Amino acid sequence: MNQPPVPQQDTAERGPCHYCGEAYEPGDHARHTEPVHCGPCITCVDKPPCFSCRLMYCVCDVHRYRG
Ligand SMILES: [Zn+2]
Ligand SMILES: [Zn+2]
Ligand SMILES: [Zn+2]
Numbered sequence: 001m002n003q004p005p006v007p008q009q010d011t012a013e014r015g016p017c018h019y020c021g022e023a024y025e026p027g028d029h030a031r032h033t034e035p036v037h038c039g040p041c042i043t044c045v046d047k048p049p050c051f052s053c054r055l056m057y058c059v060c061d062v063h064r065y066r067g
Helices: 026-033
Strands: none
Touching: none
16 A cells, blocks of 8 residues: 555635636635626626726726735
8 A cells, every 4th residue: 555645735725726726715715716797898707806907998896906
């Protein structure tokens, strides 16, 4: 028997976030995973609130990049 221990993949629930790259707390889960049906901007529609749309013409209040 020479089976190496399987590493625990413990990060599925707790980031880092696909969209903003932050490792988020469980309490912040919704902000990073709940889709927002924001509007006409096809780049950011259905992205969670943490996503920053870098499209110059984005008119979306939720996702517009505030640099
Ligand atoms: Zn995020
Ligand atoms: Zn948006
Ligand atoms: Zn956008």
